[in-house]
Amino acid sequence: MPKPFPVEFRRDVVAVARLNNQSLAQVARDYGISEATVHNWLKKADIEDGVKPGVSKAESDALRDAKKRIRTLEQENEILRRAAAYFARFSGPK
Numbered sequence: 001m002p003k004p005f006p007v008e009f010r011r012d013v014v015a016v017a018r019l020n021n022q023s024l025a026q027v028a029r030d031y032g033i034s035e036a037t038v039h040n041w042l043k044k045a046d047i048e049d050g051v052k053p054g055v056s057k058a059e060s061d062a063l064r065d066a067k068k069r070i071r072t073l074e075q076e077n078e079i080l081r082r083a084a085a086y087f088a089r090f091s092g093p094k
Contacts (some may be wrong), residue, residue: 005033013038014045 009031017027017038024042028035047054055063 010041011045014041017042 013027013031013033016022016030017024022030024038025035028038031038043052044057046052048056
C-alpha cells in the first residue's frame with residue numbers, strides 16, 4: 001500500500017481545486033495524482049468544513065474510541081460475572 005500524502009499537501013490540492021480556475025482533471029495532472037483522489041479529498045474536506053452533512057474525522061475517532069471502551073467494559077463485566085458465578089458455588093451453607 002502506498003504511503004499516504006501529507007496533510008499539508010492535501011490541503012493545498014483542495015485549496016487549488018476549490019478555486020475553480022481549473023478542472024479537477026487539470027489539478028490532478030498538475031499535482032501528479034488521480035482525479036478520483038482529488039474528488040475524494042474535496043468530499044472529505046466539505047464534510048470536515050461543515051459544508052456537507054456527514055461524520056467528520058474527529059467524530060469518527062471519538063466513536064471508534066467509545067466503541068473500543070464499550071468492548072473493554074463488556075469483557076470486564078463478563079469476567080466479573082463468571083467469577084461471581086464461580087465463587088457462588090463455594091459460598092453455600094456448610
